[in-house]
Structure formats: structure tokens, C-alpha cells
Amino acid sequence: MFAYYLDLALRSLRRNKVLTTLMVLALALGIGATITTLTVLKLLSGDPLPQKSTQLFYPQLDPYPKDQPFSRSGKRLPWLMSYVDAMNLLHARKAERQAVMAMSQVKVTPQAQDGKPFYADGVMTTTDFFPMFDAPFQYGAGWASTDDESREQVVVIAGFLNDKLFGGVNSVGRTIRIDDHDFRIIGVLRSWAPQPRFYALHLSGRNYGKGDAVFMPLLSARAEGMTPSTVMSYGSQQSDMQHLETAKSIWLGMWVQLSSADEASAYKLFLGNYAQQQVALGRFQLSRVALSDLMSWLRNEQVVPDDVRLQTGLAFGFLLICVVNTVGLLLAKCLRRSREIGVRRALGASRVAIFAQFMVEAGIVGLAGGMLGLGFAELGLWGIRHQPAQYASLAHLDLSMFLFTFVVALVSSLVAGLLPAWRACVVAPAPQLKAA
Amino acid sequence: MRLPPILSALRRHKAGVLLIVLQIALTLAIVCNAIFLISQRIERVNRPTGAVEDDLIRISQTWFGAPSGDDAASVEKLDALQRTDLATLRNLPDVQDVAASTSMPLQGMIYSGTLTLNPQQTDVAVSAAYYYGDEHLRSTLGVHLIAGRDFNADEILHHTLTSDAASPVIIVSKPVADQLFPDGNALGKTVYQDGKPATIVGVVERLQTPTTAKWGSTWDYNSVLEPVRVDDASASYAVRARPGREQAVVREARKALLAVDPLRVMPDTWGIQSLSQIRDKIYRADRGMALVMGIVCLILIVVTAAGIAGLTSFWVGQRRKQIGVRRALGARKVDILHYFQIENLLIAGIGVVLGVLLAVGLNLWLMAHYEMARIPLLYVAAAVLAMLALGQVAVYVPARRASNVPPVVATRAA
Numbered sequence: 001m002f003a004y005y006l007d008l009a010l011r012s013l014r015r016n017k018v019l020t021t022l023m024v025l026a027l028a029l030g031i032g033a034t035i036t037t038l039t040v041l042k043l044l045s046g047d048p049l050p051q052k053s054t055q056l057f058y059p060q061l062d063p064y065p066k067d068q069p070f071s072r073s074g075k076r077l078p079w080l081m082s083y084v085d086a087m088n089l090l091h092a093r094k095a096e097r098q099a100v101m102a103m104s105q106v107k108v109t110p111q112a113q114d115g116k117p118f119y120a121d122g123v124m125t126t127t128d129f130f131p132m133f134d135a136p137f138q139y140g141a142g143w144a145s146t147d148d149e150s151r152e153q154v155v156v157i158a159g160f161l162n163d164k165l166f167g168g169v170n171s172v173g174r175t176i177r178i179d180d181h182d183f184r185i186i187g188v189l190r191s192w193a194p195q196p197r198f199y200a201l202h203l204s205g206r207n208y209g210k211g212d213a214v215f216m217p218l219l220s221a222r223a224e225g226m227t228p229s230t231v232m233s234y235g236s237q238q239s240d241m242q243h244l245e246t247a248k249s250i251w252l253g254m255w256v257q258l259s260s261a262d263e264a265s266a267y268k269l270f271l272g273n274y275a276q277q278q279v280a281l282g283r284f285q286l287s288r289v290a291l292s293d294l295m296s297w298l299r300n301e302q303v304v305p306d307d308v309r310l311q312t313g314l315a316f317g318f319l320l321i322c323v324v325n326t327v328g329l330l331l332a333k334c335l336r337r338s339r340e341i342g343v344r345r346a347l348g349a350s351r352v353a354i355f356a357q358f359m360v361e362a363g364i365v366g367l368a369g370g371m372l373g374l375g376f377a378e379l380g381l382w383g384i385r386h387q388p389a390q391y392a393s394l395a396h397l398d399l400s401m402f403l404f405t406f407v408v409a410l411v412s413s414l415v416a417g418l419l420p421a422w423r424a425c426v427v428a429p430a431p432q433l434k435a436a
Numbered sequence: 437m438r439l440p441p442i443l444s445a446l447r448r449h450k451a452g453v454l455l456i457v458l459q460i461a462l463t464l465a466i467v468c469n470a471i472f473l474i475s476q477r478i479e480r481v482n483r484p485t486g487a488v489e490d491d492l493i494r495i496s497q498t499w500f501g502a503p504s505g506d507d508a509a510s511v512e513k514l515d516a517l518q519r520t521d522l523a524t525l526r527n528l529p530d531v532q533d534v535a536a537s538t539s540m541p542l543q544g545m546i547y548s549g550t551l552t553l554n555p556q557q558t559d560v561a562v563s564a565a566y567y568y569g570d571e572h573l574r575s576t577l578g579v580h581l582i583a584g585r586d587f588n589a590d591e592i593l594h595h596t597l598t599s600d601a602a603s604p605v606i607i608v609s610k611p612v613a614d615q616l617f618p619d620g621n622a623l624g625k626t627v628y629q630d631g632k633p634a635t636i637v638g639v640v641e642r643l644q645t646p647t648t649a650k651w652g653s654t655w656d657y658n659s660v661l662e663p664v665r666v667d668d669a670s671a672s673y674a675v676r677a678r679p680g681r682e683q684a685v686v687r688e689a690r691k692a693l694l695a696v697d698p699l700r701v702m703p704d705t706w707g708i709q710s711l712s713q714i715r716d717k718i719y720r721a722d723r724g725m726a727l728v729m730g731i732v733c734l735i736l737i738v739v740t741a742a743g744i745a746g747l748t749s750f751w752v753g754q755r756r757k758q759i760g761v762r763r764a765l766g767a768r769k770v771d772i773l774h775y776f777q778i779e780n781l782l783i784a785g786i787g788v789v790l791g792v793l794l795a796v797g798l799n800l801w802l803m804a805h806y807e808m809a810r811i812p813l814l815y816v817a818a819a820v821l822a823m824l825a826l827g828q829v830a831v832y833v834p835a836r837r838a839s840n841v842p843p844v845v846a847t848r849a850a
Contacts, residue, residue, distance in 0.1 A: 019746055022742050022746060026739045026742070026743075029735055029739070033732065107498065107701065116699065116701070117498075117500060117699070117701050118701065118703070119701065119703075180501060225504070225506075306806050306807065307721065307725050309806075310473075310725075310802075310806060311725070311728060314466065314470065314729065314732055315732075317462065317465075317466045318466070318732055318735075318736060320462060321459060321462045321463055321466070321736060321739065321740065322739060324455055324458050324459045324462065324743075325459055325739055325740070325742075325743040327455055328452060328455035328456060328459065328743055328746070328747050329743065329746050329747065331451055331452055331455065332452060332746065332747050332750035332751070333750070335452075335750070335754065336750055336753060336754060387720070387721065387724055389721065419451060423451065
């Protein structure tokens, strides 16, 4: 039966080539736009660490004075932490794992004779960074917690930097010159670049991309004079880049690992107590705190650019109009074929059969639209890859979006086909035959 | 032409009419908001920086093995390196003017702070970007001085940014002057920069801050020129080429600076850039967004027009017999043409009324969730007229075909 409907549908579509082309093309454009923007949206709003994200939390404190709040509305808490608070929380060890971090642009000088120095993205952090974020090591390992305190000049480098400087061989034990200081390599990461780079949010402008190049113990890096990319000062004091450890400045991000909801609420309580204590000591004026899990932190800070969300909305609006358009054209077609339907009904076709026949026709339009739409989506993503955005090179159609394209195409065309097919199956055969 | 027959005909095609109405309404709502968004982007991209952008070049570099800057002697060494570079650039044949300059409009690298009327930072607090540079900075950027004077050579300090030294004199942009002194007598007044006193010796007409990011958008023309050559392992310069010699200066400057220090870091991507390249780069995303929106609008309009034309031609085909009867009963060709045109006007009319409601609703929603201004009525009105015109254009071909149906059709079996 299905083959017969297919044959009928193809005949009907062939009869009106211009119209069929119009329907397929409109649907394909709508689908192409939707899939392109959805791919980007999915890429940008994805979970950077799916296996771990529910256990990672971002604590926030508010050391700002009451009359000069961090945000004008006074509702948002400061994004970053001061050195004193970060160290207090770090040393309290109230979470399973905890690490503080800041980003820095560092100058790397290759050891080779004519190697020209270049800039790379650096992370200044503490020992738990690697196990907490599941950063995989290809060679060596991270540093011990004792190295944090002893300002050991050690460094973990990213796989891509190892490839560039050492041709990918095991470089553990060798030295690398960072900002004109020698650091001993103790670990090389396998390729590791969470998207978005959640831990760098508000610490640097780089939320997407190939990942950071060097990871150094915070105290060692600071001792060598490396400065964080983002420093915000509070109170009437101005930023004192040389004494960041004691200045009224926030420049560190902190992450903690908490395995259960109980642990999370216990940690929040601890944070609250800490803030109360600081108020009592006169360091803080406000005792409010926040503890967000990874995904809500990304959501609240709106890591996905407005433009991307706007474009996605526009694409869906576009698809909606294309579907309405297809409904109209299919409806018109089916009404014109009332006589044919009358004949088929008179010859014994049931209403269900007529309905099925028209739905098959709509489905074919949808499939063709989906296939062409896939081409448009690839074209759209190609265009995105040539944009200057940080995430540009990551925009590729994956298998799930590939399948989703056909789901969207079929669903939208079948929805579009519902009304015309229903109108077709309620056509009364007798008047049509009489008129003929 | 009387309406009742049209209305009664439309009543027999409720679903089709409803679909066209819906399509017109949705298209109107989306297209007029999208075009408003495009116009906002174009306005943003085209706003002037206040500098004379042609033939302006920014050089940004880091010396190899530069002194640390931790003690007075090494600060002097850094300053000597910088003065050597400035002199080298000044001696190039195609260079008109050159200045030490930490920042450049649109470039992104920004130093900022707060200006107040008293050291306690009460009352008025004005956020502003600081352009650190020497006595050539204003003239090299080509910023227009509207009051006061330039820095004198002996007023130029040099120190690291971590130094506590205050700038005794500053030149501010007009918005800064106006916000601090609404009465308009800023010249000669002492203000406090992050708690430290400074006297305003000059006011420039307009100078955009180096950032185009959202967080700086409320004070995007608040700039202050600081008489400081900043000593650091990296230094940036503003270079004004002689008219039309921009590319020559880019080549000469690279060669000359690398001759002084061949190991300095000055990558092709951001080491030497003309302001037009910087502008191109910083607004690429905005232009891309405007382009995408524009293409989508165009396709939407075409799809809608095609939809209207398609549906109308089906109606024409369906009513051939009736048209024939009307023609046989004395209706002229033009009557048939008008019939379909008025029918379309009616449908499109309902569509645009619904569309205006949707457009305003969409605009309100966008204002609540995104950085979006209220849509001017002019845009909505223009979109309404455009949609009505679009309907008429789309209906013309099928309506013409209807008017050409010969009266003899009436006599034939359908």
C-alpha cells in the first residue's frame, strides 16, 4: 500500500514542479537555518565536563563595601575572590577537592637556537586542579600540594605545546622558559579543552578554543611576577598590581568538588559562617554568599553570547513561517484534487487511506527538504567557521544533529501535512463525481 | 467593487485565508524587528571614534629579555628602549607623527578608572578609559582639541603602571568634562582620578574608549589622556603615516624596529595594525550578524510572496468557471483583476494588524531579554506598507491570469 501512496505522491509532486520546488526549498532553508544555529547553540551551551559537572561548585563571597556594591543593581555577587579569602577557603579544606586559579598571558621562549618567543595562555592554580577537573595526563603528573607552598618552579604543559616545542616526545624533566624564568616540566596533558572553558569565565576573555598551554603553581608564578589577566579593585583603593596578595582586589576564581547535596549544603553553611566571621572581623560589610553548580554558574553568567541566542530564535521563526507556507500550499493542492479524491473514495478507498496518501506526500516534501536542508546547514556552518568567533573552528555537524535534522524535517512536514490531509479525507465523494 | 461577494467567497476558504494571514503577520513581526536590529548594528559599526582613522597605525611589541622594571635603574632602561623605538619610528620618511600610546580606539586593550570631584569618591563618579602617552598623543591620533592646550614636553612623566605617581595634568573628552561639570567650565579644574588629584588642561571633542564590549557601553566616549610614557616589558605606539603611505609605513616600521631588536615579539596578527584593520576585526561579528539577518529577511519575504502567489493561483484555478460566468454577465477584465487585488488587500490588511501586534510583542520580549531598544513606529509603519505592497505584487500575476479567463468558459462543462 505504502508503495502505491509513494507512487501517487511522486506523481502529484511532479505535476506541479514549480510549487514542489518552492515547498522543498522553503522548508530546506528553514531547516538549514535552524540546524546551523542549533549546532552553534549546543556547542556553546554544552556541558564542559559531563561526568563531573554536578559535583563541581563555584563559591562566591562579597567583600565590596555596602555603598559601592559590585553591581549597580546590588543583586549580583562579585565574580572573583580576593587572595586572602581564596587562601582561607583553600586551606580550610572543607570540600573533597578545591583549587583556586587565575589566568595569565605568558611569554614562552623555545630552547632551540633561533626559537622566537611567543605568547601563550597560562593558568596559575593549585594542586587539585587536575584531579578535580579530570585533566588527563599523557606523561608525568601534576604537582604535589607541598609544591604549592614551597614555590617550586614546576609546570604542566598542554599536549599541543609539547608537540610544538618537543615534537610530542616525553618532555618530563626538561625545562621551559616562561616569562624569562626556567620552569621544570613535570607533566604533559593529553588534549584537554573543556568547551566552554568554564574555569576561565571572568578570569580571561577566552571562553572557547583549543585550551590553555601552561599550568603553573599559583605561588611560584606570582613569585616570578606573573600577573593575572583580570584584576578588579573594590573600595576607594586603586588597583595595586604589585601587592595583589594584600590589596583590596579580586582576581581569583575558586572551584570545589562536592559529591552530594548534603555536602553542598554543608559547604554553603560553611561559606555563610565564614562571611559572618569576616563581617565580625570588619573585613566584610556584607555576609551574603553563593554556591552555584557548574551548569547553573554558566547559565547565570550567560556564557552563550546574545547574538547566538537571537540567531537561534530568528531561525525558529523562519522555520515556523516556512511550515505555515507549506501548509498553505499543500492545502491548496489538496483542495484542487477534490475530484481525484472523490473518484478514489467512490472506488473504495477509505478515509484512512486518503489521509495516509496525503501524509506520505507531505513526508516526501519533508525528507527532500531535510536532505537539502542538511546541505544548507553544512553551508551555514562553513560560514560560521570563517567567522572570527572563538568557537568558530568547533562548529561541525555531529551525528546527533545529523539525525535531528531529519527528525525536524519529518515532524515539520508532517505537521504541515495534517490539515491538508484531514481536509482531503473529509471530502464527500458524491458531489465531486456529480460535477465531473 | 462591492465587498460582500468577496467576503462570502473568503468565508468558503477559511483555512487558506487564515494561513496567509498568519504568514503575513509572522513575516511582518520578524522582518521589522530584524531590520531594526540591523539598523542598530550599522549605526554601532559606523559611529566615529573621534580619531582621524586614515593613515593611523598601532604598533604593539615586547622586547626580548627586557629589564624587570622592579627598580629605578631598570625602569630607566625600559624608558630608554622606548625612546629609541620612538626616535626610530619618527625618522622613517613616511611617518608624519608618532607617540607613545598604551591604547587605541576599538583595539580592546583598556585601562580605566573613576574620576571624582573629591578624594572620597562621593557624589559624582565618572568611569573613563585612560590613554597613557606622551605630548604627541593627541596630535598623532588626530583628536580634535576644543578647549585648553596639549601637554608640554616637560609635563610627560614616565613610570611603570604599578607606580603610585599621580598625573598632575590631564586632557579629558567632552563627555567626561560634561559629566563632572554640567555647567561646562571644566578647564583648569582639579578632579580626582582614583583618589589622586589632577588638573584638566584640555578638552577634546570626542574620543571613543578602546573597548566595544557591553560592560563599557554606558561610558563609551569617556576618555582621558594621561601624560605618562608607561615603562613595561611591552610598549605600544601610535603612528600617523603621511597621507596614503599607510602600507609603506607598516613595512618600514617592521623592518626598522626589528633592526633595533631582532628578537622582539611583534606578531603579524596584532603587532602592527592599521586602525582600519582594527576596526574591521572588532566589528566583524556585528557585520556578520547584520548580514545574516539581512539574508534571512530577504528569504522570508521571497517565501511569503511565493506563498501568496501560489495560494492565489490555486484559487484562480478553482474559480475559473465562476470567473467565466462573471465575464459572460458583463464584468470587464479589470473588474476581475480588481476583485483579486481587493481580496488580497483584505487578507493582507488583517495580516498586518495581527503582525503589528506580534511585532510590538516580539520587540517587548527582546527588550526584556536582550540589549534592544524600543522599535520606532516608523519601522512598523514602513513594514506595514511594505507587506501590503508585497501582497499586491505577489497577487498580480495570478490575478492577471484570472482576468484573462474568457467568458466562453462559462458555457463549457467545468
